[in-house]
Amino acid sequence: MGEIPVPAAASPSRHPVSSASQKALEKTKRDREALLSRKAGQAAQIETQRKAQVKAAQEAALQADRARHFSVLTDQAAEELAATEKQIDALTQEIARLTDLQSRQRAALARRRASLQAILPVALRLARYPSTSFIALSGQAEKSVQGLSLIAGLTRLTTRQAEDLHGQQILLDQTAHQLSERNDALEKARKMQARLRDINARKKDDATRHQEEAEARLKQARAEIASATVKAATLDDALSALDKTQARLRARMEEEARALARQNQKEKAEAVSNQAKRLSSSSGKGISHGGGHGPVSGTIVTTWHQDTESGPATGVTFEARGAGPVSAPCAGQVDFAGPFRSFGNMIILDCGRHYRFVLSGIGQLAVSSGQSVGKSASLGNMGASGGKLFVQLRSGSAIIDPRPYL
Numbered sequence: 001m002g003e004i005p006v007p008a009a010a011s012p013s014r015h016p017v018s019s020a021s022q023k024a025l026e027k028t029k030r031d032r033e034a035l036l037s038r039k040a041g042q043a044a045q046i047e048t049q050r051k052a053q054v055k056a057a058q059e060a061a062l063q064a065d066r067a068r069h070f071s072v073l074t075d076q077a078a079e080e081l082a083a084t085e086k087q088i089d090a091l092t093q094e095i096a097r098l099t100d101l102q103s104r105q106r107a108a109l110a111r112r113r114a115s116l117q118a119i120l121p122v123a124l125r126l127a128r129y130p131s132t133s134f135i136a137l138s139g140q141a142e143k144s145v146q147g148l149s150l151i152a153g154l155t156r157l158t159t160r161q162a163e164d165l166h167g168q169q170i171l172l173d174q175t176a177h178q179l180s181e182r183n184d185a186l187e188k189a190r191k192m193q194a195r196l197r198d199i200n201a202r203k204k205d206d207a208t209r210h211q212e213e214a215e216a217r218l219k220q221a222r223a224e225i226a227s228a229t230v231k232a233a234t235l236d237d238a239l240s241a242l243d244k245t246q247a248r249l250r251a252r253m254e255e256e257a258r259a260l261a262r263q264n265q266k267e268k269a270e271a272v273s274n275q276a277k278r279l280s281s282s283s284g285k286g287i288s289h290g291g292g293h294g295p296v297s298g299t300i301v302t303t304w305h306q307d308t309e310s311g312p313a314t315g316v317t318f319e320a321r322g323a324g325p326v327s328a329p330c331a332g333q334v335d336f337a338g339p340f341r342s343f344g345n346m347i348i349l350d351c352g353r354h355y356r357f358v359l360s361g362i363g364q365l366a367v368s369s370g371q372s373v374g375k376s377a378s379l380g381n382m383g384a385s386g387g388k389l390f391v392q393l394r395s396g397s398a399i400i401d402p403r404p405y406l
Contacts, residue, residue, distance in 0.1 A: 081196040226369040284352015315392035
């Protein structure tokens with residue numbers, strides 16, 4: 001038997017199919033190259049912003065350290081001022097006591113002088129004319145004896161009064177000297193008080209200014225890291241960007257702390273080291289078992305690992321009522337708050353101990369990136385017509401069941 005001829009119409013029909021497949025393949029290649037190009041551009045832009053953010057955050061950390069240093073100096077000045085004011089109070093009381101003592105001593109001296117003044121004319125006459133006074137009494141033996149006794153007694157009394165008067169004057173002079181010393185010390189203390197008040201006021205102003213500068217820089221750094229998060233291609237990329245930025249900042253601060261320690265600047269080194277620890281996602285309380293309710297009132301429409309069109313669910317989805325409040329499932333820091341890709345308004349909440357909650361689908365946000373919140377604090381509200389709130393929990397890069405912690 002001969003070969004079966006191929007119909008003439010069958011041969012041309014293969015070429016359009018082959019041509020269409022080739023075009024589809026080429027289009028796929030072009031789309032892939034365009035996608036890779038866009039991702040490369042985004043990666044370069046994110047990296048540039050990361051570097052700027054690292055620099056800004058490091059400067060913010062240094063400014064915060066300076067602010068704390070000024071705060072320490074301010075505390076020292078305040079302690080010195082308090083000690084000086086205490087000294088002024090003590091001196092004021094001592095001066096009041098010495099002034100009262102001086103008044104009493106002057107009164108006693110006046111009494112001594114008055115007492116001496118009463119017998120002074122007789123004493124002076126006896127001192128000037130002792131023989132005449134004695135002859136006047138010699139005619140009568142008894143009276144002469146009495147006169148001699150009177151003269152002797154008057155002499156002793158006058159001598160004692162003079163000694164008391166001299167002693168009282170010495171005490172008065174000593175009190176006046178002490179009073180003068182205390183007044184001089186009080187004047188010096190008051191000058192020191194004024195100087196310390198000026199120093200304290202200046203240092204408080206400096207501390208406030210440096211703190212404001214540090215907060216402004218930190219706010220800018222957080223805005224930049226939030227911007228880099230927004231431009232990430234996926235949620236995984238966004239979380240990876242957060243971790244990498246934190247790691248870089250922490251590494252630089254730890255290196256700076258070591259350098260300060262080598263320079264014997266222990267206080268600054270410790271402050272920078274503490275800042276580096278606070279940057280770590282391991283800081284904070286972490287997560288704890290919840291109270292049996294979710295971050296929003298509603299029913300669960302998608303459970304953990306439930307089969308969906310895109311595979312097993314990586315979180316829990318709530319069907320929430322309109323304008324319902326959304327609360328924080330843990331205490332921590334808001335790493336990111338804002339719109340993200342198809343997630344709508346999203347919040348990444350760092351709970352500490354390498355745990356992060358991701359909540360998306362929020363209608364209106366009540367927090368911003370970098371803000372610290374307590375457990376059950378308001379994060380925002382659902383839309384007016386309600387909606388779905390997606391809740392995911394991550395431990396490092398691993399995704400875990402959030403239900404026990406809600």
